[in-house]
Amino acid sequence: MLTILGISGNALFGQLLIGLINGSFYAILSLGLAIIFGLLNIINFTHGAQYMMGAFLAWMLLNYLGLGYWWALLLAPIIVGIFGIILERLLISRLYHLDHLYGLLLTFGISLIVQGLFRNEYGVSGLPYAMPQELAGGQKLPFMYLPNYRGWVIAVSIVVCLATWLVIEKTKLGAYLRAATENPTLVQAFGINVPLLLTTTYGFGVALAAFAGVLAAPLYSVNPNMGADLIIVVFAVVVIGGMGSILGSILTGFALGLLEGLTKVFYPEASSTVIFVVMIIVLLVKPAGLFGRSV
Template sequence: MFAEIFGIPPQALFGQLLLGLINGSFYALLSLGLAVIFGMLNVINFAHGALYMLGAFVAWLLLNRLGIGYWPALLLAPLIVGAIGIVLEKALLRWLYKLDHLYGLLLTFGLALIIEGMFRHWYGVSGMPYPIPPALQGGQNLGFMFLPNYRAWVVVASLAVCLATWYAIERTRLGAYLRAATENPVLVQAFGINVPLMITLTYGFGVALAGFAGVLAAPIYSVNPLMGANLIIVVFAVVVIGGMGSILGAIVTGFGLGLLEGLTKVFYPEASNIVIFVVMIVVLLIKPAGLFGRER
């Protein structure tokens, strides 16, 4: 059908690029959530990976305990994870805002250990399958490759949510308050805006994004207590590469690095695990603030 591209059969190339795009969708959703939370709370949310895992587990529990399917779960799981996030923020995180930012990292690291440890205790480390919803089973033959419907949906859904978040923050009035409060919370509060409430809701929204990503991931990867643990470190590298100054930057970097990882799997599979870390090193050497970042 098609000639080989750089000595690689096109099916393999496009297949890996698609996988890369899928991974990129998750990198983008998670790094976006991290960036939103960091902007408002100055906390790097180490629990982000654990809450992503929690999103997948909530979807799995909804299906297997209550018989609630994929589509309601896509809405319910982020809401539940977001609510848990709000409780965590209200009960624990808010005591640390006046301290060094590193304490926020340490606290959320402890939370990640607790959440992951509990699910590991209850469900072991073997993954549990989550079926692809009937409407998205099967796939399209595009001529040069086979495109499973669900994977296409993941990319589209992630892009849509990312862009909606970008629009909400950069183009709406609420987003303007948010950006203003990121710059100068005291002044914004003086204008009569409830900044503590905004902080709480921002954290809730950020972790809801992680929960959403978890539900999207459930049918692709098996639902597994450790699914977020290693992902979060890659996402940290993504965040360092992109810099946390810009929402759009987080999205572009997430998808871009996913694609790059996919390409590496084709041409030099041994390095696919570490390519993002290598990119991080190169970026740090050339532009320490990150591709889209500001020194702060």
């Protein structure tokens, strides 16, 4: 059996797999945050609650309507995205020209309200959500056993992240989005509906959070606190990658997930703090983040 520094290969690769799974969620969630901040200049603290809403919607669709995982993967992001669009139109759009602190306080308050409503209705013990039968079982690899569902989560996360980056950085729509944040008056003069563009952008960022929530539902218990437990780590990932950097959020999310997995192998006591230690070091060396641009 392969042994590295006294650690069995199975244990090492098993923890790396867990780290890559965590990194997948860090990447998708931080990507949504980076889109909303980079294009709308809003620090969306509601992101964790919207991630939780995606998981709960998957559970509701299954238990109330009999719609399984694949329908939830399609419908939950759309429903939560519409919720985000309504939220943006009614409240968040009024804060675009104010200091970031106002958006942070508003979205933090909304997240507390949403979590409180779900906690009051469903409690905090957690609700089980079965993984789809099509992804049951696993593959025996030479160095580890890979459950099919975990492999699916990693693969679909990479595809979604790269597709989103390509749309924003390499298409005309992405160019319109970036231009609208730099000079909305000029862009509107060319006949582009800037408010609609910004609203759609916020809705898409929220939908990414809900999509991650559906992916997480079969792996973790569905409970109102699942977003609150994760959002602080995701904000740290965004800061390390560079606030508003799309590619930085993706790469940093996966990399820090792997680092967290390695830390659990060699120094488990530091696994819950290693990301924040990295954040401190990065802010000392490069305050704008690894991929961020200094203002």
